Amino acid sequence: LRRCLISMDMRRMEESFRGIKNAIQAKDTFQNVTILSTSETLHSIKPLDVCCVTKNLLAFYVDRVFKDHQELSPQILRKTSSIANSFLYMQKTLQRCQEQRLCHCRQEAINATRIIHDTYDQLEVRSAAIKSLGELDILLAWIEKNHQGTSAA
């Protein structure tokens, strides 16, 4: 079964995240809540569901997290803008996977995505956005691990 390999500038995204990690994670005071790092979400995704979960998570960040964050400091805004625009680019390359029917969404993938949105909704929106931004290293590591390869579909 052909896999959907999206191309990305992972080095730049990781660099941008390192620029905001301490500042953002320090603002996240709910250490007992995690949005991505639960056993029901990223850790248990099967290879078959990687494309769909990637698509859903990129949409989660692009449509909700970066908008809800409302950052004012230029230093942080530059970094989150860099990641947001990189996610936008990844969405476009993922689009081709969908056109080639390589991005089927099974119930497991839909459930995992719903848990993420539900956890997000249980927090006050700015806190939820800060927590999600602080967990970008988890997402980037998961994407890198599951999308190793240079060519896009």
Add this chain to the structure above:
Amino acid sequence: VPCVSGGLPKPTNITFLSINMKNILQWNPPQGLQGVEVTYSVQYFIYGQKKWLNKSECRNISRTYCDLSAETSDYERQYYAKAKAIWGTNCSKWAETGRFYPFLETQIGPPEVALTTDGKSISIVLTAPKKWKKNPEESSISLEQIYSNLKYNVSVHNTKSNRTWSQCVTNRTLVFSWLEPDTLYCVLVESFVPGPPRLAQPSEKQCVSTLKDQASTLKVK
């Protein structure tokens, strides 16, 4: 007996030192307490879980480090740790680390390097670094199993021409043939994982000499 919190300054520079997933919490003593017999207690927190947990082996210790490798061995999780200073009935507030993510932050140690020569060529055999394990009986986990994109940067120094050249490999054996006779070649190897930059630890330098043109005997320095 609970101590009076805030009566002492906090420990400083509290961080994890992590190599091959051996995760040591370390800190500096509080400032201004030279000569005072201070002890420390440590707690850790698994991000997303419910509460801080005591590290019993690091309760009222006088050293300024604590091995939390066992408690942080699930390298796909994230953790916090904290330490406080105690002196008599006084204690400091907690000094806390940032969020620690072993999978991304552990330093990758060098591979084991076996260097042999038949007099004209060098063969280099690498053994992948191993993940920290609690006790020797446990089966070893190679870091290649955790990082499928683990690579090795092999650099070879020709001491006669004073030239150094390198090669990035993923396989663990390589041979350099047709070397110059009667020449000492020194080899250094570094493991690395593409992704966030990590402190690198090169292997011990090993040298081997090729033979003069006539005889063929092995000389490993």
Add this chain to the structure above:
Amino acid sequence: DGVAALPAPQNLSVQSTNMKHVLTWSPVVVPEEIIHYSVEYQGEYESLYMSHIWIPSSWCSPTQGPECDITDDITATVPYSLRVRATLDSLTSAWSTLKHPFNRNSTVLTPPGMEITKDGFHLIIKLEDLGPQFEFFVAYWKREPGAKEHVKMVRRGGIPVHLETMEPGAAHCVKVRTFVKAIRRHSAFSQTECVKVQGETLPL
């Protein structure tokens, strides 16, 4: 009011080579006065989802211009809008916006510089250090009829890399091109360079 008294910068354009991007514009001239400029940018994400947001450039807010290295601002392979305005004390011009958004995938990729040497029988290549975005696609072969072309990806420039062990008396040739994964493009090949190992007798 003070805003329109100063003319806006004109002729904005971007020159981009090997993933270094420079925004230039025609300077605003006020005799015996020093004009400062401010550069701001908006990625496609901002224009789609937060169109009110313009981000001050990393190095040119303000600058004495009339150019700005925007390499550290253009960090994704999407169209970026760019705008510049002039300021003189309290006077500020209108914004002047780049006519067409800039995408880094339009950068000009030049063949990389390379230095081919040998250390005994070993063919060594040292490539121009163009920065972390660049990988190098090195093709090398023995110069003889029907010779097979070998390929090696080199991840970094600036350090000598071992290519292959050569045979005495034979000439070995090399050409190289860059590859930038972030924009999925490569440069043209460099000139071919060949090196010959004298026909010394083989070491015993």
